[in-house]
Every structure is written in C-alpha cells, then in structure tokens.
Amino acid sequence: MAGRELRRGRAGGAVVALGAVGCLLLGGLAGCGGRSGAATGDSSGGSAAVAVVREAADALVEAGSSKARTSMEMATGGTRVTIRGEGVYDYRKRLGRLKVLLPQDPSGTSVRRPITELLAPGALFMKNRGAGVPADKWVRVDTRTLSDGNLVTGGVTDPFAAAELLRGTRSATFVGRMELAGAEVRHYRGTADLREAARVASEANKGPLGAAATGFATAEVPFDVYLDGEGRIRKVRHRFSFMNGEREEPVAVASTTLLYDFGAPADVRLPEPADIYAGRIAEE
Numbered sequence: 168m169a170g171r172e173l174r175r176g177r178a179g180g181a182v183v184a185l186g187a188v189g190c191l192l193l194g195g196l197a198g199c200g201g202r203s204g205a206a207t208g209d210s211s212g213g214s215a216a217v218a219v220v221r222e223a224a225d226a227l228v229e230a231g232s233s234k235a236r237t238s239m240e241m242a243t244g245g246t247r248v249t250i251r252g253e254g255v256y257d258y259r260k261r262l263g264r265l266k267v268l269l270p271q272d273p274s275g276t277s278v279r280r281p282i283t284e285l286l287a288p289g290a291l292f293m294k295n296r297g298a299g300v301p302a303d304k305w306v307r308v309d310t311r312t313l314s315d316g317n318l319v320t321g322g323v324t325d326p327f328a329a330a331e332l333l334r335g336t337r338s339a340t341f342v343g344r345m346e347l348a349g350a351e352v353r354h355y356r357g358t359a360d361l362r363e364a365a366r367v368a369s370e371a372n373k374g375p376l377g378a379a380a381t382g383f384a385t386a387e388v389p390f391d392v393y394l395d396g397e398g399r400i401r402k403v404r405h406r407f408s409f410m411n412g413e414r415e416e417p418v419a420v421a422s423t424t425l426l427y428d429f430g431a432p433a434d435v436r437l438p439e440p441a442d443i444y445a446g447r448i449a450e451e
Contacts, residue, residue, distance in 0.1 A: 216339040219398065220355050224330035226398035227258040227426070232433035233399075236425040237265065237323040241418055250322040252284070255433040256426075258327055261288045261371050262435040267322050285437060286325050288371035291317060292438055304444035314382030316361075316375030319407060324422040329403055331372045332388060335364025345393075348427060352393040352401050359405075361386040384408040384417050400426050 227233070237252040254265035263286035285292035291308040300306055310317040318324050318332075339357030346352070361380035365373050380386040385408060393402040407420040 216341050216355055216357070217336050219394065220333050220336045220339045220357060220392060223333050223392065223394060223398060223400050223403075224327065226394075227327065227330050227400060230397070230399055230429040231259055232257045232429070232431055233326075233426045234428040234431050235263070235265070235326050236427075237326075238423040239319070239322055239324070240421045240423075242421075252323040254284075255431060255435070256286070256326045257433040257435060258330075260435070261327055261369075262286065262433070262437075263326060264433075264435045265323055269322070282322075284321055284323065285435060286321075287435075287437055289374075290437075291321050292443075293321075300444050303442070305438040305442055307438075307443050311374050311378075313375070314378050315407075315409065316377070316379030316382065318375070318379050318405075318422065319409075319420055324405065324424060325375075326424050326426065328372050328375060329405065329422070329424050330400055331368040332359050332361065332364045332376060332405065333390065333392060333400075333403070334367045335359040335361060335376075335388075336390075337363070337387075342391075347393050347401050348425070350395050350401055352395050354391065354393050356391050357389075359388045359390055361388060379407075382409065399429060400424070402426070 233256060235252075235254055235256050238249060239251075240247060240249045242248075248270045250267065250270055252265040252267040254263060256263035263284075265284045265286070267282045267284050269282065280295050283294040285305075289309065289311050291310050293306045293308070294304070295302060308317075308320075310320075313320050316328070318328060336357055336359045339355050342354040342356050344351065344353055361376055361383070365377035365380055368376050389406045391402075391404045392400060395401050402423065402425050404421060404423045407422065408417045409420070
C-alpha cells in the first residue's frame with residue numbers, strides 16, 4: 168500500500184502522521200521589484216515570470232497572515248480520494264491552525280471527526296487523532312523525520328512551505344489574467360525544483376524541502392499559481408509523485424492551497440507538554 172511505502176525507514180513520528188491522515192487517504196488505494204512585476208508585468212515567460220513567482224513567499228511574509236483552504240487529491244489505479252482543510256496561518260511566525268476533514272470511506276460514511284492540526288517549524292501537532300489517543304490530547308510529529316517534508320503526510324501542504332517551494336522555480340510562463348474569489352490575479356504555470364527550493368528557503372523549510380527532493384519520485388514539481396496585485400499567492404496547485412512500493416504505478420498527488428483575507432488574526436498557540444500524548448499509537 169502506498170501509505171505504508173511512505174512510512175518505511177522513518178522514525179515513529181512518521182508512522183503516527185501517516186496513520187492519522189496519509190494512510191486513511193490511501194487506505195482505499197492499495198525584494199519589491201519582482202512583486203511590482205506581478206502587479207504590472209505581462210511577460211509570457213522567461214526570467215521575468217520566474218522572478219515574479221520566486222518572490223511570492225516574500226509577499227506573504229509582508230502580508231503577515233491569512234485564512235487558508237487546502238485540498239489534497241491522491242490517485243492511483245483509477246481510484247481518487249480527497250482530503251480538505253481550512254484555517255489560518257501566520258507567515259512571520261511560521262505557525263498555522265487547520266481543521267482537516269478526512270475523506271469518506273467506500274460506503275460513503277464519514278471516517279471520523281475532523282482532525283485539528285497545528286503547523287510549526289519542525290513539528291506537526293494533531294488532535295482527535297483516534298487510534299487510542301485520548302480526545303483531549305495532542306500527538307506531536309517531528310516533521311524533520313518525514314521523507315516527503317510534510318508536503319503530503321499531514322493531508323495538507325503547509326501554506327508557507329507551498330510558497331517557498333516556488334523559490335525553486337526553474338521555468339514559468341504567464342498564462343493570463345482572470346478573477347479569482349473577487350480578486351484580479353495573474354496566472355503563472357511552471358516547474359519548480361525541490362533541491363533548489365531547499366537551497367534558498369528559510370531555515371525552517373530547508374530540511375523538509377530537501378527531504379522531499381529525495382523522497383518523491385522526482386524533484387521536479389509542476390505548479391499553477393495565481394498572484395494578486397501585491398504579488399501574494401491567492402491559489403497555488405502543486406503536483407507531486409511518489410512510488411508505491413507494492414505496485415509499479417506511482418501515486419499522483421495534487422495539492423491545492425487557497426489564501427484569502429490577508430491580515431486576519433492568526434493566534435496559534437502550541438500545546439503545553441502536559442497536553443501531548445506520550446503513549447503508544449495503535450496501528451490503523
């Protein structure tokens with residue numbers, strides 16, 4: 168099973184994360200100059216478009232915070248499942264809080280209550296984890312142990328990691344202008360390299376992006392990104408691929424992040440040590 172392939176060779180924290188979200192997903196599968204360019208430029212491609220896309224993460228830091236919606240689709244062997252999230256993110260503190268809705272099981276019934284996830288540099292915290300974890304306790308995962316850099320494991324892609332992945336943009340083309348959720352945006356399509364992204368990312372994301380560069384089937388990540396007049400990401404869609412150890416067919420992952428309501432309060436408080444579960448996690 169693809170979820171189990173992702174778990175091999177990792178610390179116990181990785182097993183926890185994939186049991187909570189990844190395995191449930193797969194269970195049925197067996198610098199202002201660049202930002203100014205985003206506002207006024209219309210280059211069809213080349214270095215101008217690459218520069219604009221690479222600076223999108225800086226524009227988010229300037230914005231401070233936003234609300235976010237996420238969607239992650241996994242497909243292999245003609246079967247597709249989707250997991251969704253919604254919450255807030257602080258781009259300066261690198262902290263986020265998302266409520267993650269797990270996919271329905273094959274009978275159409277809900278798998279379990281939504282999982283609350285807290286995103287922090289080097290860590291993922293989950294509540295309503297299930298599998299023997301008390302409802303009032305958090306599970307902590309050291310994301311530095313995850314070979315996908317936590318781009319897939321949590322069922323969501325950390326919004327700032329999604330933006331910093333674009334720092335590794337190798338090629339980009341300006342597709343056109345459109346309106347998205349009431350905002351005028353410019354659509355760019357291109358390919359980013361995880362290795363390059365890891366090299367130039369912030370300290371918090373160097374390790375995770377570097378791990379993903381070796382953990383995925385390829386370090387090349389196709390993307391579509393929609394930037395507003397301030398160069399901020401309004402929507403970004405990445406397409407990842409990793410190999411399923413029990414089948415030759417790779418698992419295709421499409422991760423979409425929508426950002427809106429910039430400047431919205433994002434008061435994210437991490438759990439106290441006493442609130443973190445230290446017991447054994449049951450296999451699922």
